[in-house]
Amino acid sequence: MTTQSKQRPVTLPVRTNTLATLLQSRRSVRKYQNRPVSPESIEQILEAARWAPSPHGRQPWRFAILTAQKLKLRLADEMGSTWQQNLQMDGQNAEIVNIRLEK
Numbered sequence: 001m002t003t004q005s006k007q008r009p010v011t012l013p014v015r016t017n018t019l020a021t022l023l024q025s026r027r028s029v030r031k032y033q034n035r036p037v038s039p040e041s042i043e044q045i046l047e048a049a050r051w052a053p054s055p056h057g058r059q060p061w062r063f064a065i066l067t068a069q070k071l072k073l074r075l076a077d078e079m080g081s082t083w084q085q086n087l088q089m090d091g092q093n094a095e096i097v098n099i100r101l102e103k
Contacts, residue, residue, distance in 0.1 A: 036067075080101055083101070
């Protein structure tokens with residue numbers, strides 16, 4: 001394998017024709033930019049999410065779009081609290097849990 005083939009492809013702002021490129025460019029975002037997302041992008045994201053499989057094919061999807069910073073911070077705090085509980089239940093070291101939460 002060459003050095004170039006080991007590099008992850010950059011996520012493309014346009015559609016790709018290959019599944020491999022799409023899968024290799026997937027990433028987990030840990031830090032977000034402080035800029036608004038266009039309504040068009042939100043619509044595209046929701047449409048893609050709607051096609052995801054659901055338990056027993058019942059399509060129980062519910063989406064909430066938060067644009068107010070106060071609500072986003074409240075959600076992040078609640079999710080962080082739940083994640084902290086899950087990490088602790090998994091037996092993660094308290095120091096590691098705190099480092100992960102700070103990120």
